[in-house]
Amino acid sequence: MRITERVHFVQTDLVNWTLVTDDSGVLLIDAGYPGSRDEILTSLHRVGFAAGDVRAILLTHAHVDHLGAAIWFARTHGTPVYCHAAEVGHARREYLEQVSPVDVAKQVWHPRYLIWSLAIVRKGALTREGVPTAQPLTDDVAATLPGAPRAVPTPGHTGGHCSYLVDGVLVSGDALVTGHPLAPRTGPQLLPRPFNHDQEGCLRSLAALALLDTEVLLPGHGPVWRGPIRAAADAARSA
DSSP: OBOSSSEEEEEOSSOEEEEEEETTEEEEEOOOOGGGHHHHHHHHHHTTOOGGGEEEEEOSOOOHHHHTTHHHHHHHHOOOEEEOGGGHHHHTTSSOOSOOHHHHHTTTTSHHHHHHHHHHHHTTTTOOOOOTTOEEOOHHHHHHSTTOOEEEEOTTSSTTOEEEEETTEEEEETSSBSOOTTOSSOSSBOOOGGGOSOHHHHHHHHHHHTTOOOOEEEESSSOOEESOHHHHHHHHHHO
């Protein structure tokens, strides 16, 4: 979906990513599962680019459903991968801050969890590989990337989770979503509590997002949301 002249939003059943384009190439914000690679390549082709045109990958956080295909880009094309400084160790897999398969398995009695679990395993969700070359995003680096993204730290879902403002649009990762295969409804919300490293931190980050002056939200899961971000954050907090 074309959001602005430069920003394109890709929504899939399992996870989303964003493409930011300019004359120099593409900035990919989040990179799906390892098995999302072909879908990402297809989305690049649809906006007139190829894998080698990706100037950088910017992660909202280093969970496998957002970091996955970045492993291939970094290894095969030497694509730089950036994230918040507090998330670099997670992206490099110096530690893993993610719900365990055991915790998920406890819920597979629920059909929604079972269907989702089988789908993400097929996409490579069980990999523990990271991106050893991941680097912290600095203001100087951000200024050179398509769209010159502005970092908005939103810790909670992970310790170094970060959202981004680009071309007047908020890319929120998992700090604020509008749906998920495990969610019983659509609309602004947090992910289920077991998936969040620090639930109180998630709530504080919603308050920070509510201060932003933008009316387009591109979440890590669920459809695009249009309207004041304060209203979205308030709805998620109420939910």
